[in-house]
Structures are given as structure tokens and as C-alpha cells.
Amino acid sequence: MSEETLSNLSREDRSFEPPAELAASANVTAEAYERASSDREAFWAEAAERLDWSQTWDRVLDWDDPPFAKWFTGGTLNAAYNCVDRHVEAGNGDRVALHWVGEPADDKRTITYADLQAEVCRAANALLALGVEAGDRVAIYMPMLPETVVAMLACARIGAPHTVVFGGFSSDALATRLVDCEAKVVVTADGGYRRGAPSALKPAVDEARTKASGDGFDVEHVLVVRRTGQDVDWDDDVDVWWHEAVDGASSEHEAQPFDAEHPLYVMYTSGTTGKPKGILHTTGGYLTGTSYTHHAVFDLKPETDVYWCTADVGWVTGHSYMVYGPLANGATQVMYEGTPDSPHRGRWWEIIQDYGVTIFYTAPTAIRTFMKQGREIPDGFDLSSLRLLGSVGESINPEAYMWYREVIGGERCPIVDTWWQTETGQIMISPLPGVTAGKPGSAMTPLPGISVDVVNDDGESVPHGSGGYLVVKEPWPAMLRTLWGDDDRFKETYWSRFRKQGFYFAGDGAKLDDDGDIWLLGRVDDVMNVSGHRLSTTEIESALVSHPKVAEAAVVGAADETTGQAVCAFVILRDSAGDGGDDIVEELRRHVQKEIGAIAKPRQIMVVPELPKTRSGKIMRRLLKDVAEHREVGDVTTLADSTVMDLISKKEGSGSGDDEG
Ligand code: ATP
Ligand code: MG
Numbered sequence: 001m002s003e004e005t006l007s008n009l010s011r012e013d014r015s016f017e018p019p020a021e022l023a024a025s026a027n028v029t030a031e032a033y034e035r036a037s038s039d040r041e042a043f044w045a046e047a048a049e050r051l052d053w054s055q056t057w058d059r060v061l062d063w064d065d066p067p068f069a070k071w072f073t074g075g076t077l078n079a080a081y082n083c084v085d086r087h088v089e090a091g092n093g094d095r096v097a098l099h100w101v102g103e104p105a106d107d108k109r110t111i112t113y114a115d116l117q118a119e120v121c122r123a124a125n126a127l128l129a130l131g132v133e134a135g136d137r138v139a140i141y142m143p144m145l146p147e148t149v150v151a152m153l154a155c156a157r158i159g160a161p162h163t164v165v166f167g168g169f170s171s172d173a174l175a176t177r178l179v180d181c182e183a184k185v186v187v188t189a190d191g192g193y194r195r196g197a198p199s200a201l202k203p204a205v206d207e208a209r210t211k212a213s214g215d216g217f218d219v220e221h222v223l224v225v226r227r228t229g230q231d232v233d234w235d236d237d238v239d240v241w242w243h244e245a246v247d248g249a250s251s252e253h254e255a256q257p258f259d260a261e262h263p264l265y266v267m268y269t270s271g272t273t274g275k276p277k278g279i280l281h282t283t284g285g286y287l288t289g290t291s292y293t294h295h296a297v298f299d300l301k302p303e304t305d306v307y308w309c310t311a312d313v314g315w316v317t318g319h320s321y322m323v324y325g326p327l328a329n330g331a332t333q334v335m336y337e338g339t340p341d342s343p344h345r346g347r348w349w350e351i352i353q354d355y356g357v358t359i360f361y362t363a364p365t366a367i368r369t370f371m372k373q374g375r376e377i378p379d380g381f382d383l384s385s386l387r388l389l390g391s392v393g394e395s396i397n398p399e400a401y402m403w404y405r406e407v408i409g410g411e412r413c414p415i416v417d418t419w420w421q422t423e424t425g426q427i428m429i430s431p432l433p434g435v436t437a438g439k440p441g442s443a444m445t446p447l448p449g450i451s452v453d454v455v456n457d458d459g460e461s462v463p464h465g466s467g468g469y470l471v472v473k474e475p476w477p478a479m480l481r482t483l484w485g486d487d488d489r490f491k492e493t494y495w496s497r498f499r500k501q502g503f504y505f506a507g508d509g510a511k512l513d514d515d516g517d518i519w520l521l522g523r524v525d526d527v528m529n530v531s532g533h534r535l536s537t538t539e540i541e542s543a544l545v546s547h548p549k550v551a552e553a554a555v556v557g558a559a560d561e562t563t564g565q566a567v568c569a570f571v572i573l574r575d576s577a578g579d580g581g582d583d584i585v586e587e588l589r590r591h592v593q594k595e596i597g598a599i600a601k602p603r604q605i606m607v608v609p610e611l612p613k614t615r616s617g618k619i620m621r622r623l624l625k626d627v628a629e630h631r632e633v634g635d636v637t638t639l640a641d642s643t644v645m646d647l648i649s650k651k652e653g654s655g656s657g658d659d660e661g
Contacts, residue, residue, distance in 0.1 A: 005456050005457060005462065005466075005467055005468035005469065005509070005534065006466075006467030006468060006509050006511060006521055006527060006534050006535075006536050007467065007533050007534055007535055007536075007599075008465060008466060008467050008511050009535065009536075009539045009540075009543075009596040009597060009599075009600055010441075010539045010542060010543065010595070010596050012398050012439060012440060012441055012442075014398070014402075014439065014440050015437045015438070015439050016405070016414065016437060016438045016439075017437050018414055018433055018434050018435060018436065018437065018438075019412060019413075019414060022299065022387065022388070022414065022433055022434050023434040023435070024434075025434075026299055026432070026433065026434025026435065027295050027296060027299050027300070027301075027434075028295070028296040028299075028432055028434070028435070028448070029434065029435060030432075030435045032296070032432075032448040033448045035448070036448035036449040037448075040449055040451075040474065041060040041061055042060075043448065043449045044060060044061075044071075044288060044449055044476075044477050045057075045060045047288050047289075047291075047292035047449070047477070048060075048072055048075075048284065048288040048477070050288075050291060050292065050295070051077060051082050051284075051287055051288060051291065051328065052077065052081065052082055052086050053075050053076065053077045053257075053284075054076045054077055054078070054257035055074065055075055055076040055077075055257065056074075056075055057072035057073055057074050057075030057260060057284070058073055058074035058075075059072075059073045059074065060072060061475060063475055066475075066495075066502060067490070067491060067494070067495040067502075067504070068481065068482065068487075069285075069475045069479055069481065070260075070261050071260060071261070071282075071284055071285030071288070071475075071477050072260035072284040072285060072288070072477075073260065073261065074260075075259075075260040075284050076257035076258060076259055076260065077257055077258070077260065077283065077284055077287070078156075078157060078255040078256060078257050078258060079153075079156040079157075079258075079264055079283050079287055079324065080120055080124075080153040080154070080156045080157035080255055081157070081255040082287060082291075082328050083153060083156075083323070083324060083327035083328050084097075084113060084116050084117045084120055084153060084327065085117055085255060087113045087330045088113050088114050088117050090330075092113055092302075092330060093112060093113050093114030093117070094112055094113075094114065095112060095113050095302075095330065095332060096110055096111070096112055096113075096332045097111050097112060097113045097115070097116045097327065097331075097332065097333070098110075098111040098116070098146055098149065098333060098334075098335050099306070099332070099333070099334045099335070099355050100145070100146050100334075100335045100336075100337070101334060101335070101336045101337065101351055101355075102193060102337045102338070103192075103193035103194065103196070103336075103337045103338025103339070103342055104193055105343060107193075107337075109146060111146055113330070116149075116150070116153075117251075118251035119146075119150045119246075119251075120150055120153045120154050120157060120253075121157075121249075121250070121251045121252060121253035122246045122247070122249040122250065122251050122253075123147075123150050123151060123153075123154035123246050123249070124154040124157045124158050124253045125249040125250050125253050126154075126223070126242075126245040126246045126249045127154055127155065127158060127160065127185065127223075128158060129245065129249065130185055130220070130221045130223070130240065130245070131184070131220065131221075132155075132158065132160050132184060132185055133158075133160070134158060134159030134160060134256075134258070134262075135159065135160065135161075135263075136160045136184045136185075137160065137161050137162070137163060137181045137182060137183045137184060137266070138151075138155045138160050138161075138162050138163075138183060138184065138185045138186070138187060139162070139163050139164075139165055139174070139177065139178055139181065139183035139185070139186045139187070139219075140152060140155075140162050140163070140164045140165070140186075140187045140188075141164075141165045141167060141169075141174055141186060141187070141188045141201060141204070141205060142164075142167055142187060142188060142189055142192075142201070142225070142313070143167050143189055143191070143192025143193070143194075143199075143201065143227065143337055144167075144192070144312060144313060144335060144336065144337045144338075145189065145192070145225060145227060145337065146335070147187075147189070147225045147242060148164075148187075148313050149313070149322075149323055149327075149335070151187040151223075152164065152265075152313070152319075152323055153323070153327075155265075156264060156265075156283075157253065157255050158256075159256070159258045159262055161263040161264060161265050161266060162264075162265045162266075163177060163181045163183060163265060163266045163267065163268075163278075164265070164267065164313055164314050164318075164319070165177050165268075165314060166312060166314025166315065166615055166616075167192060167201055167312075167314060168312075168314070168615050168640070169204075169314075169615065170204065170637075171203075171204040171205070171207035171208040171211065172208075172211065172637070173637065173638075174204060174205065174208040175207075175208040175209075175211035175212050175215075177268060177278075178208055178209075178212045178217065178219060179212050179215050179217045180278055180484065180485070181266055181278070181484065182217060183219060184219070184220050184221075185219070185220060185221045185222070185223060186205055186208075186209075186219055186221075186222045186223070187222075187223045187225075187242075188201050188202055188205045188222060188223070188224055188225070189201050189202070189224060189225040189226070189227040189228075190202050190224060190225070190226055190227055190228050190229065190230045190232050191227060191228040191230045192227055192228065192337060193227075193228065193337055193338055193342075194338060194339055194342075195338070195339050195341070195342050196342045196343055198228035198230055200228075200230055200232075202222075202224060202230075202232040202233070203232075203233070205222055206233055206235075209222070209238070219238070220238070221238055221239075221240055222235075222238055222239050222240065223240050223241075223242055223245060223246075224239055224240065224241055224242060225242040225243075226241065226242070226243060258283055259283070259284075260282070260283055260284025260285065261282045261283070261284070261285075261481070262282060262283045263280060263281075263282055263283075263481075264281050264282055264283045264286055264287075265280075265281055265319065266278050266279065266280055266281075266484045267279050267281070267315075267316050267319060267422055268422075269421075269422045269423070270315060270422070270614045270615070270616040270618060270638065271614055271637070271638030272523075272614050272618045272619075272620055272638070273507070273523060273525060273622065274622075274635070275635075276638065277422075277483050277489070277493065278483055278484035278485070278486075279316075279422045279423055279480045279483065279484075280480060280481045280482050280483065280484050281319075281425050281478065281480060281481070282481050284477075285477035285478055285479070286320075286324070286425050286426075286477070286478045287324060287328055288477045288478070289425055289426035289476060289477040289478025289479075290320040290321070290324045290325035290328070290425065290426050290478055291324070291325050291328035291329050292426075293325065293426045293427040293430075293447060294320075294321060294325030294326055294328075294329055294331075295329055296432060296447065296448070297390070297416050297418060297427050297430050297432065297433070297447070298321075298359050298361070298388060298390065298416070298433075299359075299388060299433050299434060300326070300329055300331055300359065302329055302330040302331055302332070304358070305331065305332065305358045305359055306332050306333065306334065306355055306356050306357045306358050306359070306385070307326055307331045307332065307333045307334070307357070307358070307359040307361075308333060308334040308336075308351070308352070308355075308357045308359070308360050308361065309321045309322045309326070309333070309361040309362075309390075310336065310340075310348070310360075310361065310362045310363070310366065311361070311362075311363070311392075311616075312616070314615075314616075315422075315616045316421075316422040316425070317361075317392055317393070320425060320426060320427075320478070321361060321392075322335065325426075334351060334355050334357060336348075336351060340366065340369075340370075345373055345377050346377045346378065346380055346381060349377070349378045349380070349381035349383060350381055352381065352383055352385065352386065353381045353382045353383065353385075356385040357385055357386060358385055358386060358387045358388070359386075359387065359388045359389075359390070360386055360388075360389050360390065360408070361389075361390035361391075361392065362390070362391065362392075363391065363392055363393035363394070363616075363617050364391055364393060364394045364395070364396040364397070364400055365393065365394065365552075365613065365617035365618070365619075366617065367391070367396065367400045367403065367404050367408075368397075368400050368545070368551050368552045369551075369552075370403075370407075371399075371400060371403050371551050371574065372551035372552065372572060372573075372574050372575055373575055374574070374575055374576055375403075375407045378407055378408060379407070383408060383410065384410065386408065386409060386410070386413050387412075387413055388413055388414060388416070388433055389404060389405070389408060389409050389413045389414070389415045389416070390415070390416045390417075390418055391404070391415060391416070391417045391418065392417075392418045392419075392420070392427075393616065393617060393618055394618055394619070395417075395441065395519075395520045395521075395522065395538045395542070396415075396417050396440075396441060397441060397538075397541060397542040397545040397546070398440035398441040398542055398545075398546065399440075399542065399545045399546045400545060401415060401417070401438075401440035401441060402440055405440075414431070414433045414438055415431075415438050416430050416431050416433055416438075417430065417431070417438070417441075417442065417443045417444070418430040418443065419443040419508075419518075419520055421506060422480075423479070423480045423494065423506070424472070424476070424478065424479060424480075424506075425478030425479060425480065426476065426477070426478035427447060428446060428447060428450050428452060428472065428476070429443040429444065429445065429446050429447070429450070429452060429518055430443055430444065430447060431443075431444040431445070432447070439513075439517060441519060441542060442513070442517050442518060442519045443518055443519070443520055444517050444518060445516075445517060445518065446518075449476065450472070450474075450476055451472065451473040451474040452470065452471070452472055452473070452518070453470075453471055453473055453503075454466075454467065454468045454469065454470055454471075454510045454511065454512050454518065455468050455469050455471055455498070455501075455503070456468045456469075457469075459471075459498045459500065459501040459503060462511075462512060463512075464512050464513065464514050464515070464516050465511075465512065465513065465514055466511060466512065467509060467510065467511035467512075467521060467534075467536065468509065468510070468511070469497070469498075469505060469508075469509060469510075469524060470505075470506050470508045470509065470510040470518075470520070471498060471501075471503035471504060471505050471506070472503065472504040472506065473501075473502075473503055473504075479504075480494075494506075507523055507524060507525070508520055508521070508522070508523060508524065509521040509522060509523070509524045509527060509536055511536075519538075520538065521536030521537070521538045521539065522536050522537040522538040522621075523537075523621075525622075526556065526557075526621050526622075527557075528555075528556070528557030528565045528567060529557065529564050529565050530557070530560075530563050530564065530565050530566065530567060530599060530600075531563045531564065531599065532564070533599050535557075535567070535599070535600060537554075537555045537556070537621060539596060539600070540553075540555045540567060540569065540592060540596065540600050540602070541553040541554060541555050541569075543591065543592045543595040543596050543600070544569060544571055544588060544591070544592060546591075546595060547587075547588055547591045548574075548577075549573050549574055549577035549580055549584065549587075549588075550571050550572070550573060550574065550577075550588070551572050551573060551574045552571065552572040552611060553569055553570065553571045553572070554569070554570045554571075554611050554619045554621055554624055555567060555568070555569045555570075555602070555621075556568050556570075556621050556624045556625040556628050557625070558603075558604075558625065558628035558629045559629055560603065566602075566603035566604070567600060567601070567602040567603055567604075568602060568603060568604045568605075568606075568624070568628040569588070569592075569602040569604070569605045569606070570605075570606050570608050570611060570624055570648070571588065571605060571606070571607055571608070572607075572608060572609070572610070572611060573607060579607075580607060584605075584607060585605045585607070588602070588605050589601050589602055589605060604628070606648070606651055606652065607651075608647065608648050608651055609647055610641070610644045610647060610648075611624075611644070612624065612636075612639055612641075612644050612645055612648070613639070613640050613641075613644075614638050614639065614640060615638065615639075615640045617640075620638075620639060622634060623636065623639070623645060624648070627645075627648055627649055627652050630652075633645050633649065
């Protein structure tokens with residue numbers, strides 16, 4: 001075996017130049033890369049100047065005590081002022097900030113920046129009246145409502161770090177986070193609408209509060225938005241209605257500046273690889289990193305664009321690219337409460353048509369679901385307003401990229417495949433839509449001001465055409481500052497693998513193609529070792545998805561007596577393929593062999609109705625590995641649908657699709 005850390009199996013030759021019109025008026029041009037590499041700190045200082053500071057910083061970056069970074073030290077600012085008030089003061093109070101769309105048809109609200117300012121001030125005053133002070137933590141456990149954004153901004157305004165907990169999480173998950181963060185107040189709703197029905201939230205808060213008390217921690221107040229009108233249990237000492245506390249509060253509140261390093265929020269990772277980690281983000285660097293990258297990567301023109309990021313606000317994407325980045329940039333955006341298939345499977349496309357969405361940002365898991373259902377559904381809507389598409393969360397398989405480009409983007413929209421993490425806070429690797437060509441499946445190059453590399457076991461750069469570990473070599477403004485309350489775990493998790501070199505190691509494998517462009521290859525923990533070849537999950541999955549009958553695939557390595565590990569694949573077929581036919585397993589094995597070589601040919605392929613995914617939609621390969629190795633399935637607490645593993649295990653038990661050879 002060569003010294004490559006990861007074999008480079010697949011070849012992809014397609015490439016799309018940036019559209020000429022977009023390139024001609026792009027927010028950021030090729031010159032930014034040079035400027036950033038000649039003086040990185042000056043580059044980020046200039047990006048920081050796009051914000052309004054009460055006090056300018058003394059020092060751009062303090063990296064005296066790595067890995068603990070401080071950005072813009074001595075500077076002070078208010079995050080909510082930057083996201084709201086300054087747009088009103090600039091004369092844009094009438095601009096729509098949020099086109100909110102509820103799941104029930106005709107349930108809509110339009111919120112201008114002036115409306116948002118008044119509401120955030122009221123909510124800030126209400127939180128202060130409940131005794132919340134700067135530095136206190138507030139948990140937000142909400143559906144996708146305007147009040148959710150208002151609550152986040154109100155916290156930021158008074159310097160109370162928020163921790164948003166995804167509304168689909170159980171009371172246990174909520175309780176753990178309440179205790180870990182010691183949240184003084186919880187903001188929630190009676191419920192929200194999902195899949196056509198009201199779904200209660202308040203009971204989970206009540207349970208979580210009881211659990212937290214059992215652990216010796218008491219939440220002081222619960223602020224409850226009335227959304228569905230469901231019956232709720234009420235504790236007069238603790239529970240407060242939002243419409244009573246907030247609607248009656250003053251809409252005047254003067255935002256105080258906070259230190260650039262004042263904590264803005266704690267966000268727990270999605271838990272794809274294990275127990276979620278509490279990531280701490282602070283104020284000045286985070287706002288700089290998210291607003292600059294949102295401006296650069298999405299080429300936002302705030303006067304004319306309608307931007308829509310479909311991520312739930314319970315994930316970092318909702319924080320960086322629905323709340324802080326876009327609002328700091330004065331964007332007009334769509335926010336949707338419900339699921340893509342309610343009341344019909346074309347709901348998203350209908351929203352794009354109705355609001356004239358121009359920039360659309362979603363996840364590969366959603367794109368593959370739409371591929372499975374067939375293009376007739378989006379084809380029934382007018383998507384001609386779109387001018388730019390984005391992808392985040394996992395590698396986008398080349399076939400899904402092509403479908404997204406052709407069916408949704410009408411072959412005219414560039415796609416930005418954005419690689420980043422809860423930890424990085426901001427997009428790190430992505431094409432710039434007016435500069436970089438797009439290759440299906442590649443996140444392309446690090447953004448200006450970001451220093452990323454692919455290295456071998458010894459931390460040396462791998463040559464073009466080879467794979468290895470993805471590392472970040474220099475600090476960046478929106479980087480995590482630590483894990484909440486656990487500096488040691490922070491150092492150990494991210495900074496120990498390449499301690500000598502001082503690199504941040506993200507956990508992901510990647511390869512450089514012959515042009516030096518970056519292809520993400522999945523988690524290094526998932527890398528398979530087959531007869532001495534180290535194979536990535538992503539490339540084999542992409543080969544499977546390139547078969548016309550396949551919509552989604554997940555690949556894991558299972559122990560094998562002869563080869564060490566063997567490739568085991570789980571696939572979901574497209575609706576149009578029916579059951580795939582009698583030969584489907586052999587057909588797919590041959591297809592992988594033809595696409596990338598005999599070494600990658602799966603030993604076993606199982607056709608399954610669903611794959612195990614986290615609540616943010618990422619495939620959880622470690623659970624499939626348990627199935628492939630006939631073990632009891634491990635920790636499923638972050639799994640979106642716990643019945644999925646039963647379905648898959650049953651299939652495995654019946655031996656269906658199993659094929660030795
Ligand atoms: P945990 O760290 O708790 O296991 P997680 O890593 O899934 O959860 P996130 O921070 O939400 O939590 O996800 C970041 C990860 O998502 C990245 O490390 C990478 O593996 C994957 N990812 C995100 N965007 C892309 C992309 N454009 N291409 C490939 N992978 C991506
Ligand atoms: Mg992670």
C-alpha cells in the first residue's frame with residue numbers, strides 16, 4: 001500500500017464555470033484570496049469593519065495561549081443591534097426581514113426590520129423583568145416561529161448566552177442540556193405544527209424541568225408562546241405566557257455593547273459520531289465570520305434577494321445562516337415552520353414560487369429524498385426566480401448535485417457546496433459563486449482568510465491526487481472558543497491529533513484532486529481497511545447513488561476473515577425503480593466495480609426502506625456497522641426515528657439481499 005492515508009478511487013470530470021452575469025457583479029472576486037493570503041489578520045479586520053462596533057478592537061487576534069483564541073480584543077459591540085437596529089437606522093425599517101410561513105396553509109406573517117426591532121426590544125425587556133442578567137443562560141426549545149428568532153436576538157441583546165435545543169428532541173435530551181448549561185429560563189411554545197398536526201412541546205419542558213430538579217438544578221421560569229392552543233399544564237410560580245410578558249413590555253430598549261469575546265451561545269453538535277459536545281461561540285469574531293461568509297458565498301444583494309435556508313434553528317446552520325449571518329447583512333428571508341411534504345410533497349417548491357426565492361440553501365439528505373420521489377413534483381412549480389443554490393451537512397454525491405443543478409437550478413444556478421461544522425461556526429471550504437468553477441461532489445477550496453490542508457499521519461501535506469486528514473492550520477474568527485465548561489475535552493478532541501503542528505483536526509477525511517481542489521471523504525473513523533487499502537465511505541456511496549435505480553446509500557466496513565474488513569452497503573431505491581428487480585444486488589455490485597474498481601465492490605448490499613439519520617438528517621454509519629457486524633445496536637439517542645433500526649435489523653435477520661462472493 002502506498003503512503004496515502006486514503007485511497008483515491010473516483011474520477012469526476014464535469015465542471016461548471018460561474019455564470020457570467022453573476023461573476024460580473026459578484027460581491028467577492030478573486031482578488032480577495034490574494035489579499036487574505038498576504039495579510040490574513042488585516043483581511044479579517046476589514047471583514048469586521050462591515051459590522052458596527054461601539055469600541056474598535058486593540059488587537060485583531062490574540063493567539064498567545066493556543067488553542068484558546070481571542071479575536072478583536074478590546075472591541076465591544078452588540079450582536080442584536082448589528083442584526084436589527086442598524087438596518088432600521090439606515091432607513092431600511094420597511095424591508096421585510098422574515099417571510100414566515102406556517103405549516104397550515106394560509107398561515108403567514110410578514111415581519112419587517114422595524115417590526116423585528118420592536119419585538120426584540122419587548123422580549124429583551126421581558127427577559128430582564130424575569131431576572132435574566134448578562135451572562136445568564138437561556139434555553140430555547142421552540143418550533144420554527146418568528147418568536148424563536150426574536151428570543152435568540154433578545155438574549156444576544158442583553159448578553160445572555162442562549163442554547164437552542166432542537167424542538168424534536170426528547171425531554172431527556174433537553175434536561176441534559178438544561179443542567180449542563182444551567183439555564184435560568186426556558187423559552188418554549190405550547191406546540192408547533194409538523195406533518196399536518198399540532199405537536200406538543202410544553203409537556204417535554206415540564207418533564208425536563210422535573211428531571212433537572214432531580215439532578216439538583218432548578219429552572220426559574222418558562223416563557224411560553226401560544227402557537228397551537230393545545231391544553232398545557234401550568235405552574236404559576238414558573239410558567240409565564242409570552243403574550244402576557246412580551247406583548248405588554250416596552251418596545252424601547254437601548255442595546256448595551258459587550259466585549260467581543262462575550263459568550264453569544266452554546267450549541268450542541270448533532271451527535272452523528274457520539275455524545276453531543278457543547279460548542280461555545282462568542283460575539284465579535286462569530287458575527288464577523290458568519291456575516292462575511294454569508295455575503296461572499298451566497299452573494300447576497302439585500303435589496304433584491306429573497307434568501308431561504310431550510311435548516312432548523314436548532315442546528316448551527318440555523319444560527320449562522322438563518323439568524324446571525326443573514327440578519328447582520330440585512331437579508332430578506334423565508335422561514336418555514338413545517339416539513340417539506342405537508343400538506344403535499346411540493347410544499348418547498350410552492351414556497352419558492354410564491355415568494356420568488358432567489359437563493360436556496362439546503363442539505364443533501366433533502367435533495368436525495370426529492371430525487372427518490374421523482375422530478376415531476378418540482379417540475380410542477382415555477383422555480384425561475386432561483387439564481388444560486390447551496391448545500392451543507394454531508395458530501396453531496398455527484399449524482400445528487402447534478403439533479404439539484406438540473407431540476408431545481410434549471411442548469412443556470414451555481415451550487416455552493418459548503419463544508420463547515422458546529423465547531424467552525426462559519427463556512428470554511430466552498431466555491432465563491434462568481435469566481436470558482438463547481439465540480440459535482442467537491443467543496444473546492446478554502447475561503448479567503450481560511451487556511452486548510454489535507455495531511456498524512458505525520459501532519460505533512462499530501463500531494464495532489466491523494467487523500468488524508470482535513471486540518472485547519474490557522475485560527476479563524478468564528479472558531480469555537482472551547483467546549484462549555486470543559487477546556488480539557490476541547491484540547492483533547494480537536495487539538496491533540498496534530499499537537500506538534502498546532503493544527504485543528506476536524507475528524508473528516510478528504511482528498512485533493514489533480515487541481516488541488518478538496519473532496520470530503522467522510523469521517524476518518526468510518527474509513528474502511530479492505531485488504532490493506534484504506535477506502536472512504538463517500539466515494540463508494542456516490543458510486544451507488546450514480547446508479548439510476550438508487551436514491552441514497554450508506555456504506556460501512558464490517559469485519560471480514562479474509563480481507564480484514566469488507567464493504568457493506570445499505571441502499572434506498574428510487575420510487576420509479578419499484579423493488580429493483582431480482583438481480584438488483586448483483587447489478588449494484590457490478591456497477592460499483594465498474595465505476596471505481598474491484599477493491600470497492602461491496603461484499604453485501606441490503607435494500608432498505610430508510611436509513612438511520614440524526615435529527616439534522618445525517619446518516620449514522622456507526623449504527624449500520626453494528627448491524628453489519630451482527631452486534632446489538634449502540635446508542636440511538638440522537639436518532640431521528642428509532643423504528644428505522646428495527647426495520648433494518650429485521651431485514652438483516654431475514655438475510656434478504658445478503659450476497660457473499
Ligand atoms: P458530532 O460531532 O456530534 O458527531 P456532527 O459532526 O454531525 O456531530 P455537525 O457539526 O452538525 O455535527 O456536522 C459537521 C460535520 O458535517 C462535518 O465534520 C462533516 O463531517 C459534515 N459536513 C458538513 N458539511 C459538509 C460538506 N459540505 N461536505 C461534506 N461533509 C460535510
Ligand atoms: Mg462533528
